[in-house]
Amino acid sequence: MWMTDRRYMYLSPGDVAYRLELISKVQGPESAVNYWKGLSIQVKNSHCYGSLLKCYAEAKSVDEAEKLLAEMQDLGMMRSYPYNVMMKLYWETGQVERVHAMYRTMEESGIKPDVFSINILLTVLAAAGNFDGIEEIIKKVDPKIVNWHSHAIVARAFMEAGQQGKALRAIQESEKQIGRKDERVAYGFLLSMFADLGMSSEADRVWNVYKSKVPACNSMYMCRITALLKMNDIDGAEKAFGEWESRYVHHDIHLTNLLLNAYCAKGLMEKAEALLDEAIAKGRTPHRSTWYSLASGFFQDGQVSKAVDMTRKALACASSRWEPDLTNVLMSLEHFMEQKNVEAAEEMASLLRNLVPLTRDVYHILLQTYVHAGQPVSDLLDRMKKDGFEADEETDKIIAGICQ
Template sequence: MLIKPCSLHNHNVSLSSELSYSRPFPCQLPPPRRTLNHPKVSVSCSISQVHSYGTVDYERRPMIKWNAIYKKISLIRNPELGSASVLNQWEKDGRKLTKWELCRVVKELRKYKRYKQSLEVYDWMNNRPERFRLSASDAAIQLDLIAKTHGVSSAEEFFLGLPDNFKDMRIYGALMNAYVRAKMREKAESLMDKMREKGYAIHPLPFNVMMTLYMNLNEYDKVDSVVSEMKEKGIRLDIYSYNIWLSSSGSHRSIEKMEEVYEVMKLDRAIHPNWTTFSTMATMYIKKREFKKAEECLRKVEARIIGRDRIPYHYLLSLYGSVGNKEEVYRVWKIYKSVFPSIPNLGYHAMISSLIRSGDIEGAEKIYEEWLPVKSSYDPRIANLLMTWYVKDGKLDNAESIFDHMIEEGGKPNSSTWEILAEGHMAERKISEALSCLNKAFAAEGSKSWRPKPINISTFFRLCEEEADSASKGMF
């Protein structure tokens, strides 16, 4: 199981990612339900991505043609054609597809959050039951994809349509993940009770997921209750349990309580603190402005980077930026670039964000210029970092210049991009321009889960009242 928090304050655990079984189940997965054809519903949440439900039997095989299939699907320009168009053409050309290849394609698509296309691959297999025998782990993956693509209600309908003898701990785990991502506390708690009844809650994973939910809801006392239940039932805390408990203690109680949990953790001989442990502690120390202790933890983070894992470098950049240690930001960046021949957009985002927080806007601009010729695609979130700083500094012209360059480069402004420009126009009391930008923010691609910042709503209304512009107020 992998903890991959989307922010410095969330520890996200995916229950079913750790349930590894490769044996197929004797019953056949039901054909796809109509719920899979519902319009896409965007669910915004902080829970981690589920990368594996145990379908690892294909991992040891060499890369054959799955990579070519993946590229063809990921490069489809017309999303309405769907993954099926690629798969049909592949077989029309006389090349037979295997389940192993298709599952490997799904894994790669999910890795890059292409959930709709992943689900379409499974739909294609479901429509050929005589060729593809799908297991409970496949059903768990489909449930996860349905929740992310069509929403929790569709995932529930899929769950109810599965045979009872097909619903093992992976299926329940996938549904629980969906509830936790959507912060549906009552449904998650009810499902946890069912898992207790069925004997599925005998290891730390489901408890970790519930602790993640309570963390995301700021119900820190319930995190302590889950820890107590685990101890009472003799369920040993794993590294993820301790990391969540550390974060909860630091957020809710005090640094002293967090340090007490860390001492308990050190006494557990089965536990070896990892880089996430120390990045969590560093985050809490930074919140309390104990920068010396934070930097001690960051040195421990760096000492625990194993293999070719990029994520710790992103955390190091972000946290050193929060400390304001520009020298360390540049040092880590230099090491990062020496280890990896190419840096993804996320790495550049972490670096530019850190430099801006450190007050080094010139350095941030240089890294932005460095990113442009090597970028894999134009990520508007990187431009948004500079635009935000320019607007806050009263330099709307600079922000608009970055915006124009984004359009020239083929980038697509997102809702936040337009909101940043709206903030700049409101600062200059340009109501009609601000309203136009806000309208475009609501119409931007992926805006279903976006909402303007409350401060911007109140600022716009106040500006309309001061300028006696009731028409713009009513229009907004």
Template sequence: MVQLIEWMEKRGINLSHSDYAVHIDLLSKVKGIASAENYFNNLLPPAKNHLTYGALLNCYCKSKMTEEALALFEKMSELNFASTSLNYNNIISLHMRLGKPEKAILLVQEMKEKNIQLDTFTYNILMQSYASLKDIEGVQRVLVEIETEGGDKCDWSTYSNLANIYVEAGLFEKAELALKEVEKKMKPRDLMAYHFLISLYAATSNLAEIKRVWCSFKSAFSKTNNMTYLVMLQALSRLDDFDGLKKYFEEWEAGCSIYDMRLANVMVSAYLRRDMVKEAELICQGAIDRGSAPNFRTLELFMDFFLKVRQIDLALRYMEAAVSKVKENEWLPRRERVSNFLEYFEKERDVDGAEEFCRLLKKVNCLDSVAYHLLLRVYVAAGKSEPEMHRRIEADEIKMSSEIEHLLETICPE
């Protein structure tokens, strides 16, 4: 799409202001925010209108560029471009992502004072703002306001949002009452609503309702896609319904046209939780036979399992397999996983294993000060020295800390 618009511009084809706005959004996604800014700055004055300003604001908010977003929003206010629910929603969402729900609430109040109409998204995020402040009464006041407004502002997403808030607050009975409202508001063939119902009933641990909703879904749709099966399998896995999980996995596998490793991973995880390694490996082999292949998530599952059962050689083998697949930082080991590996090596006083693990970390640019700190602890636990450690730390451009300096005094005393 970016290339198409650029091709049109080069040939002098007139673009509408909405085309310019779309191009700004696409540029930020494909070439980065700087490219989008440069494009906006070079637009002719007539093209710098509420649409293009709004598109750039959206880019800033998604990238959490707070100062730029607020400055642009102020400029838009001066130009009378800011007074739309879309622009306010962007700024409100930014404050929520930054963990500032109280500012989001103040912005909604400002919208009301300026007679800017609140839409469904605004109301939903307002409910989330109160929920973030643990103000359930505030959430309920917003619901009453939405219901009073009526019309299309109060749809099934309002009640799914409410149900999720109740779940997070541990109010499961209220959550299930909200889910009943979802079913009343949704259309018979609203796929996304079914997904929310299954996931949220799983969150309330109501297996019977999950299976009822599944039957309702099957009555409404003649075919079931991979995503819906994934939602169902994740729900059953969450409730540890192993028999149901196997049943629906086998049903999916028998009828799927495109094999999706995400579904296989749910089954792999369930088998490994039960120490059923051979069965988990058979799932992977089945995926390979169907033209798919284990992905990073699959390797992580086996990695964590073998680390848990202290079969460290196998855990390292899966770590190495993951590292060998990485292209352009598409996967990085989680900090918790790194700590688990190195804490194991410390307990076992296994310097060689720790060094091998750090070699793998270095391949994916994850050998940082935290990893070095843990590596040094392994050396101390094993009572071994490493005269080259100072030089290695400097070569890897590791930021020194007091903890690292203290450990270095033991490992490589001058």
């Protein structure tokens, strides 16, 4: 029972607006509409209408949202918020021209766009590569309206287009607009952008500015280490990792994985193993991706036995929500096939089956293992068929023992 179902609880229009959105999230938009229908006219102000409009937008109900918008227009409830909701809805449903039309309607109606209006429009222009349109909006709009994110959208668009000079100017404007409540996300963006530009000194400066204002947290150390690795600065990443470890009691294996992945990519397998051993010694639990990254590194380094062991550990500790890239699994199965080790191959296939359905490629390597080991294949072929894989030409070749 809702607390407000009690007679002595009064609902303000603001309470109703919040409750509408909550009902929509928990029970779905139809329940929110039913609740709306039972409300008195007195509480149905612009905030409540705006909340119902948001419910329709989040459900991607374009027709219903447009009907409600027309009703709001008739009631004189239009402000920037309904326009923003509709612009976002049109953008998310691929109706780009209607985004622009809605923005023009807002301007023609004498309603000033706010920062959300501008940011939606900039996002649409950036996606279309309309750089003239982007620059026109930035020049035209009141500088007091835009925020750091507005300039961040512009910077990312110019960066992706290879216009690094314009991207840098937008980054600099973005930094000027950073407010206290935005610091973590905004400085994380700046770190990433300066790393993309290869400007290590600027990335260092931004990191030091951030730390002087806010105690650095796990997510920001992830940004810092990621930025350093983008610039191929392994030494700097190790230093940042060491700093993070010295400051935090509650550690995040994802930060360990960042450095471990970098070691594996560069073939520094001794360092990768030592890093993992140290993490385990400190009581941290490796993630499935930790083991799988190590497996990839060992395969690339030619250490197949270790790679197979790491692949097995990744599959064993994973949950059913994980769909692994099958490269390591297939290479492990090929190793078992060469060893004629049917038992080990079946064990790995069983671990994989707990996560995802077996593929034809997996079945074919299992078949090769059985054939090479001189084992009967009739039961395996039945399992294949049950999983929807009829024997094809390659299957027949494997059974005949002529597939290399």
